[in-house]
Amino acid sequence: METLSSLLGPQPMMAMFLTIAIGYLLGEVNVKGFSLGVGAVLFVALFIGWLAPKSAPAPMVGTLGLALFLYAVGVQYGKQFFLGLTSSAGRKANLIALSGVLLAGVVSVLFLKMTNLETGHALGLFAGAGTSTPTLQAAIVKLGNDDPAVGYSVAYPLGVAGPILFLYVTFMLLKPKIEMPPGGGLELLEIAPQESALKGKTIGDLLASLPAGIEIAALRRAHHNLPATHSMALAANDVLLVTGPSREALEGAARQLGEVHEGRIMGDRRDLDYLRVFVSRPTVAGRALADLKLPDGKPHVVVQVRRGDADIVPKPDLVLEFGDRVGLLAHRDEFGALRKFFGDSIKGTAEFSYISIGLGMALGFLLGAINFPLPGIGKLALGLSGVLIVALVLGNMRRTGGLNWTIPLSANLVLRNLGLTLFLAQVGMSSGPKFAATVSQTGFLMIGLGAIVVVALVLPILVLGLGVFKMPFDEVAGIVAGACGNPAILAYSNKLAPTDKPDIAYAMIFPGMTIIKILFVDIVPAFLGG
Incomplete structure (x- = not known):
């Protein structure tokens, strides 16, 4: 172990790509129809990060990966996103996602009273269960300490694996009929x-x-x-x-x-x-x-x-x-x-325009850096959600004068998958040591609390979407992915239901729910005196 740690420590790029290779290999292992897919990269990254803490790549690698993923999704589905917001079905999907996000937040706050949990730890559990790095950043800035990172590091892996497991079990129990789009030619x-x-x-x-x-x-x-x-x-x-x-x-x-x-x-x-x-x-x-x-x-x-x-x-x-x-x-x-x-x-x-993707990404980062004042609360910054919002707008516009904002589907998929993989590898390798330390210090308490928050986030969406409103499974899977926020969940949804509906629902849900999560961690401490 020490030899491997000393080998990987000085070589973060080698360690990261080795993590990606092993992660994809394990992700292809299929046990009775269940496989982690690209989500396995995160768990391999947690192990490598624990084994060789100095091997973690710079945070900018993960930021770039997530930004590429969000931009590619937004540009491709911008038109569908705005059409969804103007439809009753789109508004219903956002309300269903909102029910899960708010319930997860309420459960996190209840832990403060029931278990004497620190405010930062509770907000970190909420951010980690929703796999929302912008929410974590907002909580750290609001509280002025790193306590949220502890809860985040514990809940984050659960926030990836939990929804995937929920979707798998639901799929196996219901065996839904997925209506595939015609692809055999006219x-x-x-x-x-x-x-x-x-x-x-x-x-x-x-x-x-x-x-x-x-x-x-x-x-x-x-x-x-x-x-x-x-x-x-x-x-x-x-x-x-x-x-x-x-x-x-x-x-x-x-x-x-x-x-x-x-x-x-x-x-x-x-x-x-x-x-x-x-x-x-x-x-x-x-x-x-x-x-x-x-x-x-x-x-x-x-x-x-x-x-x-x-x-x-x-x-x-x-x-x-x-x-x-x-x-x-x-x-x-x-x-x-x-x-x-x-x-x-x-x-x-x-083929795509590097001018358009450069301008689009720059505008997205600029929007994410702006602090919007909220009376009585403070300021709110959108973070990487700004990249997705700008991409959705540009994807809806498609063209401005001689500048084409769209990206060919094949190139879009390459950018999206590359960005997702880099993000999961970097975040997992960086979180490995803190995850292991937190688990060793708190035992299974923090893990159990994080699991409950994940259940509170996912279960209402599945019950309302499939049980109450009788929506198609692929659409509900996209709502789950959008509310939970992690691209690995979206990738698994696409594996279970290879239609456009998970991607469209994700693009329609993710921006609004990310903003709700950020607002939650900004507002709650003001009422708790934190």
């Missing part, structure tokens, strides 16, 4: 409408009567294929090329319109052929389809946009991002011009 079907369905109608009129998600991409008239537009009047003997999310949806449209005529359009590629291009030009990314000035020439039409593993219906207001794959129907003579227009480079899947 389906095509050629339909010849009945003449009674065509009289005096345009393609736009016809689409208004069809189910959502159904689009008409092209039509065949007089032995020629033409791109479809909403203003185009329909005529007898037209054959329509219809796209939809599933074969069943298209067959339903065929029963409504007429009969299937396969091979008329797709069998003749003289006028229109299929082309798929990557979006990699900065002048195209960040713009809506309706705003694009496609090259002049023979007619062409966008029929598909694929982002990550999902196909998106190409509505006029759809904003393109770097790395999107755009499917078009066009004449082969136009293929070269269209490839040049969109860029068509696979590098676009990992």
